[in-house]
Amino acid sequence: MLLTSLMLAAAAPAAAIPDRAAERALFEKVVEIPTVAGRTAEFRRLTTLLGAEFARAGMTSIVKDHDGTQTLIARWRSPRPSGKKPILLMAHMDVVEAKASDWKNPPFEFREAGGYYLGRGSADNKAALVGIVLALQGLKASGFEPSRDIVVLFTGDEETSGNGARRAANEWRSLIDADYALNGDAGGGSVYADGRPQDWSMQIAEKTYADFTFSAVNRGGHSSRPRPDNAIYALANALAALERHRFKPMINEAVRGEAEQVAAEDKGTFGELVSKWLKDPTDRETADLIEAMSPGGTRTRCVPTMLSGGHAPNALAQKAEATVNCRIFPGVSIKATTAELQQLAGEDVTVSLVPGSSTPATAPTAIRPDVLAAYQAAVRTRFPGVPVIPGQSAGATDGAFLRAAGIPVYGFGGLWGIVGQSGNAHGLDERVLVEGFHGQVPIWREMLKRVAG
Template structure:
């Protein structure tokens, strides 16, 4: 029963409570505790000693119990706040729900004494910007903490439980958005509340940016980085949507990720137009065949392998821990990133990490079963490696598609083209130290996202963004972000808060 050891008050741990009772003893304080327990008669000296020890022990036990109760109450309060946040269905188009959430979050900030709060009402959603001014200004620029309030839509009939009803099961908290990104968002709120309560003397302003359309248009982040720049301008940003750790089921930590780069998102339309005609008289020119051939060419194409600071850092970290075949491949790629064969093998295992990738995602064509098609159209979605232009990819797709198909970039679909955020030793070290409060010696791994986050809009406008998170999940466990039965590891949810606090002490203290 190892948990019992914590009930032995300090200073009494040396007493051997398990020593066999022998029945005879002299009047001495030795083994007094045990003797008292077995209700033997005590001599006067022993009685005095026992009374004194009892008082000390009782007060220590009371303190331990009170601490335990306080911890339980704190955990319950954190869970309650998280439940409220998850149960507000902040899905695209539900403007009233965003108002509810910004109202709730504003009240939480005010409760902690953070009163400089701006809520922007825009594009059918809302954005919340809150500022905690420096207690002891050092002249350093503010730091920005990021999360998004919106969640991907969820079809209730497909879920095991209603997606916007918070629940706990098997050590997980369930609900749409629990993982992406409401856990990170709640973690930021809690960390700031606790730091305020302990009178943390921040030497620079801490600004919070909670966006309302990360999963869709990215207007919040785009506007924040430009029109609302004076409200969020910072030396750098920590994005909770792009950090966090993974822990093996046996408790060993795998590492914590720090996103420093993102691929560019872009959609392209492939269109084949034809004069059509009667399907009883087929001709060699046919819009559907032309489009199908173009798509096959796109499928077969391999873009040029590339590497940058972010992917190199990831591969270096991975190669260190792997003496097997995968590690060998990674080392070969690091030695020669233009080696296509090696890059292809890596790409087969970790899709999107070595180059630009494009894939057909939508298809339409023809207008009647008995007519030659006048039009066929497909959407090709590309995730472009940093450093490659959206227009360059369009030209390559056009060359692949041939003259019968026109390739155009879909207006408004793109995220900005951004270069990786330069690695900073002080930030990486602070991240490591913050994580070490829970996981000693856990590695921090810089990485590049194949997907896009709000970070891109800030990077594109000159604010360095580092993915940071104290949250962790279990290696290999399904978490359902964007998908079904989304959930977050409860231990990781609560455990993230002290990690955020330590990070803020280090970068803003």
């Protein structure tokens, strides 16, 4: 008997495919490590844990210490290389700070309630991060042998500086270089409450993030003797001009794909507007109406987010300043945006880019039919016939740094949420759907079998 069990053990795969309880247990551990910017020791705890998990999948990992955080790069070396460049899988380990007193329960205490897993970072981005680890462990346990290397990049500062992705794309390029990247921080699906799938998204583009300062300076003086030149009025007029301004409507492959889907699905007013706009994307009036209902898709958007000025109630202001946050349409340069803002602001206000605030300006990643087909096939193993739509994020991710360095990036996710129910990423009581969390794992496995099998 002893001999038999030894033989069985020898013949069995190195580790078992993680079951649902093991999936949940790993997720719980990861969510309960508060990897908030500045807490370097917590990043060490998480990279130590993840390094051990990757080792269970037969993978080696390297941890980079940098900028007060860490980045983890792991590699599954192909035992039968086909000569194809690696596939890169991306996610981020850091989470947004949580103000515990505003939460119903402690933000870093993992909980399950009402069909959701709760905790800071559960939706953004630890569900996908754990999904990637579990999929790789499952593939290894099932005896899968990739025909190309699979590389993993987990950054520790996506929510703040983006230094991990910036460095990975440049100084650590040889460690992460890939045919293309699948970014688990974008993509994923929407399913109706009755279980019917709505659609899945493949992020191929993102807007450029940039902060600008609008600054008016003045020689000041006694407030009993006002003059026409006045820093506060100059700034106020510049901001009023910004409020009235509409950037030129624009379209690209990503926005068109999403708009076509809306036009096909939405038979109401919004769908009609989108159909009309698709026929003439230069139609400003229609684009304005779309922006009013669903902001951010049709153009660059800029909005003041902070304001300061003056130094005494009885003195003319010597300085007035506003921070203006812009989300710039892909393909439009920061330089051109600065010039457009300066034009609006007038000569009494100086517009300048806040140094280090911007993500690189990137063009959309060209859709690769093989990647899109693999994504569709992987998702359809769970939701037959569901459409997978290429799209553009209004927000920014680590993907921009890789796109800027010439690595195609596809926002990919097996995770899904319920239409109309938010995961509240960055917000209070952040959560992720229990079924979506577990359901993503076989979708990731299926995707990797298709692109690296």
